[in-house]
Each structure stands twice: as C-alpha cells, then as structure tokens.
Amino acid sequence: MTRISATDRRSALVRSALVVVAARGVAQATTRAIVAEAGMSLASFHYAFNSRDELIAELVGYVVDREATAILLEEVDADLDHGTHDDHWERPILAQVLRSGMIRYLEHVRADPMHEKAMLELTQYALRDPGLEHLARAQYRRYHALAAEALATAASRSGTVWRLPVADVSRLLVALTDGLTLTWLVDRDDLAAMQLIDFSANSLAALAEPA
Numbered sequence: 001m002t003r004i005s006a007t008d009r010r011s012a013l014v015r016s017a018l019v020v021v022a023a024r025g026v027a028q029a030t031t032r033a034i035v036a037e038a039g040m041s042l043a044s045f046h047y048a049f050n051s052r053d054e055l056i057a058e059l060v061g062y063v064v065d066r067e068a069t070a071i072l073l074e075e076v077d078a079d080l081d082h083g084t085h086d087d088h089w090e091r092p093i094l095a096q097v098l099r100s101g102m103i104r105y106l107e108h109v110r111a112d113p114m115h116e117k118a119m120l121e122l123t124q125y126a127l128r129d130p131g132l133e134h135l136a137r138a139q140y141r142r143y144h145a146l147a148a149e150a151l152a153t154a155a156s157r158s159g160t161v162w163r164l165p166v167a168d169v170s171r172l173l174v175a176l177t178d179g180l181t182l183t184w185l186v187d188r189d190d191l192a193a194m195q196l197i198d199f200s201a202n203s204l205a206a207l208a209e210p211a
Helices: 006-024 031-038 042-048 052-068 078-082 094-111 113-128 133-158 166-187 190-205
Strands: 160-162 208-210
Touching: 006 031, 006 042, 006 052, 006 113, 031 042, 031 052, 052 113, 052 133, 094 113, 094 133, 094 166, 094 190, 113 133, 113 166, 133 160, 133 166, 166 190
Parallel strands: none
Antiparallel strands: 160 208
16 A cells, blocks of 8 residues: 655645535534545544644645635736737726736636635634634735735736725725625625626725826
8 A cells, every 4th residue: 555645644634624624614624524534544634633723724724825826816818918019008907907806716716615615614713713813814914915916916017006005905805805705605696796896896996096
C-alpha cells in the first residue's frame, strides 16, 4: 500500500472536512465523519492534526485561498488589452469593470454553492467560539486586502482614482458581495442578483473620479 505523506494526509482531511461542513455544518463535522469522508482511520487523523480545532483553522485558510482565485474582479477582455497601443482605444468605464468582476464572482458562487455555505458556516462557528474569533478576523482581513487590490486594478484600468481611501471602499465591496452571496443562496434569483450587481457597481463607481 502506498504511504501517504503527512502533507498529503492533511490536505485530504481538509478537503474532506469542507465536504462535511458544507453538507452537515460544523457541529456535525466530527473527526469520525471527516475521516470517513476521507476514507482514513482515526489514527490517520491524529497523525496529521493535534485536534479538530487545528483542522478547522487550516480549513478556514484553505477556503479563503480558494476564494482568492475568483474574487471580485476579472481582467478586462483580452481584446481591450490587445488594443492598449491603438490611438483609438478607449478605457473601459469603471462601473463596467466593477460589474464584470461582480458577475464573475456570482458565477463562482453559482458554480459551487456548497462551498459558499461552508464559508458562512465557518465564519459563524469562529465567531461563536472565543478561542477561534481570530480566524474570522483573519478571514475578513484577507477579503478586504483582496478587494483593495481588485479595486486598485479597476481604477487603474479605467483611468480613475478613488476619492476615498481604497481600504474604505474595499469594506463596502466586501459587504456588498456578502449580501449578494447570502441572498442568492437563499432565493437563487439570478435576476435579483444582477440588479444588486448593477446597483453595487454604479454606487461604487460614484466614489471615483477621473485621474
């Protein structure tokens, strides 16, 4: 039988924990449920992690890193990028860039709603446990940093500057995407989600001005 390295064992347990949390919630994500999902023994779990809380902490980091691959703003269309040396090329309007990015984010949510449910579950769990509150704070610091980076890119591509500190705008963007995520998970109403995206993109764009 092929021996699994400690790193691979930890990764497999984290992925299995995500499946269990998404399907049953954190309370039901016992070590037995997680190892059963992973096809491992309890001994394998204790070989990889000292405790369930250690696994949950690593799971939070894992799901936040996964969010980073989809969050918030996509690149402007390739044909626009290819036209940057054309004298007739026009910069995209900021609201269009923001809208495009938020649509991409919605597509990410729609593609894997169980992942988003797990994210919400993990955040609430961390907030309820005095020993894990720092995980929720770290999670949102990461979100705000990703949003700030995306907003800076959007402003640069559209030839605008933010009239407020980008950190302040990033908090608004994260709050709006949180609302978008939760309401879509509840009602699965794509039209309502697009209306919220249009409102969000236009409202945020109003906080910028030409460079």
